[in-house]
Amino acid sequence: MKEKRISGTLQEKNGRFYMVVRMPTPAGQYRQKWISTGLPVTGNKRKAKQMLDSKLIELQEQLDEQQRRAGWAVADVGEILFVALIDRWLRRxxxxxxxxxxxxxxxxxxxxxxxxxxxxxxxxAVSPAVIEGYVDFLIKEGLSANTVRHHLTLLKSVFNDEIRNGAPILNPVKCVKGPKNETFEANTYTIDEVGALFDLFRGDPLDDIVQIAVLYGLRRSEILGLRWLDIDFERRVFHVRHKVVQVKVDGVWQLIRSNDLKTEASRRSFPLSDAMRERLLARKAAAEARRAADEGYSDADAAYVFVDQNGVLLWPNYVTDHFRHKMAASTLPKLRFHDLRHTCATILLQNGCSLREIQAYLGHATYMTTTRYAHVDGKSKQHALDLLGEVLFENTNETQEDNK
Incomplete structure (x- = not known):
């Protein structure tokens, strides 16, 4: 494909110099654009030429950046190897x-x-039949239906990006029906089991973290993102407005600290229970004592609540791995750290909280997400049956009394 270049000349108009720039269009044609230099013709030709050269360089750099992002002319996209298209999509x-x-x-x-x-x-050549073959391959590999759908979403995005840029191609993924979503089933604990869990982690580095995960239903990233400035001990409230996540960038694990939470609904506040207030105050005092006593204690993460004995912020994978190791050595039913959040939702539901209340408590963006997390058990159904039976039979008895 021939490289598109911007060219231009100087023109005189009404006694002043103008730059007339010839610019390529996405359709492969050219258009002219007149740009005033503001310079009178007399005695300014060299200066006007310098302005033209600078403007052509600026405009060419902008065009090169656009072409770099686009990669190829939209008309040629269909003939590009699909893996190259995927790589370009990822770069973008x-x-x-x-x-x-x-x-x-x-x-x-x-x-x-x-x-x-x-x-x-x-x-x-990537047809719906090719995409369906890929779906079959993933299912044979043992991937879940939900994971397969994530693959299809990515493929759809690759095609849609090119179509939005004007590429004359179709999106074959739109013709492929993904596998049916599996019913979400999380493991949760009863209140008695939660008590045993708290006993298990008493005195452990994750003691306070496990307590917060169950009591407030916070995500791992939200717990590790708690800073002392987010806690108002006087007003007995704390705010969820920061997160810490662990990601692999170019093959190296890195901590990412950010105020960009999962959804806007994730930004929320909680009352601080008396027990949790005392726990956090004790944690703060212990950190300050270690800092005063140990010259090697790190101040780099002093803003964060959950640091180790040396003042270093706990990494998310450490929390998950240590929790899994501790659970494996116990007799409690096995569950993941994230299931503590599900446990919080389920206990709230069992004890009279509405799904709308639980949605706000957990910071879910949609009501439907909450219905997946909060598991209605026999106790909740019995409560509903008792209410319904009370209303129905009370009305029936009143009608029979009236008929006597």
Whole structure:
């Protein structure tokens, strides 16, 4: 494909110099643009020429950046190898999205890219039948229906990005029906089991973290993102407005600290219970004592609540791995750290909280998410049956009394 270049000349108009720039269009044609230099013709030709040269360089750099982002002319996209199109899509997304999102895409591409590289197809040859073959491959690999749908979403995005840029191609993923979503079932604890869990972690580095996860239903990233400035001990309230996540960037694990929470609904406040207030005050005092006594104590993460004995912020994977190790050595039913959040939701539901209240408490963006997390058990159904029976039979008895 011939490289598109911007050219220009100087023209005189009404006694002043104008730059007349010839610019390529996406359709492969050219248009002219008149740009005033503001310089009188007399005695300013050299200066006007310098202005023209600078403007042409500026405009060419802008065009090169656009072409770099686009990669190829839209008319040629269909003849490009599909794996090259995927790579370009990922380069573009790296400039637009958070590292945590990119890490999720890269996990999908571990399977997706080699599969399509083996097929060696150009973009126009990627048909609905080819996509269906990929779905069958993923299912045979043992991936869940939800994970397969994530793969399809990524593929759909690759095509949609090119279509939005004007590429004359179709999106074959739209013709492929993904596997049916599986029913979400999380493991949760009863109140008695929660008590045993608290006993298990008493005195452990995760003691306070486990307590907060169950009592407030916070995500791991939200707990580790708690800072002392987020806690108002006087007003007995704390705010969720910061997170800490662990992502792999170019093969290296990194901590990402951010105020960009999962959803806007995640930004919320909680009353501080008396017990948790005392726990956090004790934790703060212990950290200050270690800082005063140990010259090697790090102040780099002093703003954060959950640091280790040396003042270093706890990493998310440490929390998950240590929790799993501790649970494996116990006789309690096995569950993941994130299931503590589900446990919080379920206990709230069992004790009379409405789903709308639980939605706000957990920081869910949608009501439907809450219905997946809060598990209605026999106790909740019995409560509903008691209410319904009370109303129905009370009305029936009143009617029978009236008829006597």
């Amino acid at each position: 997304k790296r400039l637009e999205l958070a590292p945590t999102t990119i890490e999720g895409y890269e996990r999908i591409l571990v399977r997706l890219r080699p599969y399509f590289a083996r097929l060696n197809l150009v973009t126009n």
